[in-house]
Amino acid sequence: MMSLSYGSADTQLALDGLRDWATLQWYVIPLLAIVFYIYAVEIKKAKQTKNWDAVICGLTVFGMDFLNETWNGWVCWLTQDQAFWTAPGETALRTMVGWNIEIMFMFALNGLVFYYMLSEKKETKILGIPNRWFWAIGLAAFCVLVECFLNLGGHLTWTYPFWNRTFAGVWLIFLIGYFHFYVACILILNIKTQKNRVIAIASIYGVAILMNVIASIAGWVY
Template sequence: MTPATQQALEGLRDLSTLKWYVIPLLAYTFYIYTLEMKKARTTGNWNAVFAGLTVFGMDFINETWNGWVLVFTQRSAFWTAPGETALRTMVGWNIEIMFMFAISGIIYANTVSEDRDEKILGIPNWWFWAIGYSVFCVFVEVLLNMGGHLIWEYPFWHRSFKGVWLIFFFGYFHFYVAALLVMGLRSIRAKAVTVASLYGIAIVANIFGLGIMGWTY
């Protein structure tokens, strides 16, 4: 295994590493969601809540298959986050990243126009902002990689032209595409079932890996 992988495995899911700043982050996240739920009960529009849950669910799936890459290669996941954290939940996931993705879908939902046909630079605004936020996320990830906080092992997932495009499409863009598709569903029931399915996929995959196969990554 690579040095970054070995470091990422140290203290994995070790609750003794928790820091007190996690508590206000949790409170801020709860506040954001409860505020959106209060608005939704008045307006009947639950898109922000579902968008938030969708993006987090997609990231949960992403981090799950990334861990499986490590299991199968016994070398490295596509990305690892070996640096200091209040809690490392998977080799490429930590509590700080989780809080960020928990609200990024809400940010997206509050950015787009209620009129899906409205365009920005000739692009439907829902798709424009999906592209825009994905580009921004890739930019931040590149900075984290340059700072040694997020490690990429494989040449096809790196700071090259082809690598950046892979990170764009399979690291972020599909998160926001999923959010806009869920937001576009007609009924709350359909949205709830779709979002629940995302978490179901990730949970089953982790139960299989952790509970049945005994994988610890």
């Protein structure tokens, strides 16, 4: 793949060792086993109960994160300077300029966490807000808080002046960084047929995969 010298020091640092399998650490194996085990249990439960909502939420959030990291990488290449966010800190495997294996494991489970926070009754409200939307707001806000701490530690860096810890910047991170993950879950859960749910999820992954295929053919590095 073509190499590129980026203007942002953080971006350049995040690209060092990009998709370098020599950086892998053994702790990845038990983490992978935990994710596999949890999904195996959820799939078994879904087969028994015919309720696939937990698995749907899990796959939806991970797919949305995959899509998010992909367009962030496109920004990095198209500007030939910097992405909205980069992950230059130590990692067992950096998969994209702003994505690593640890983040991937977390978001593989994040959608399941969202599902199990939901009330069994869709109409249930919390503080006057429909419970699905309450937890979508709550989890997105928590993710923003975690990202702010990661930024303070230099593990997740921001370079654009509008993407920061100011009031306006935090709202932007909330809306573009996380909230739409859970909105996608809610919208897909509202779809009546399982077939159309699968089509919706496949579309999310399809767009992300297509964007990465295009980038790979073009020789883009992110």
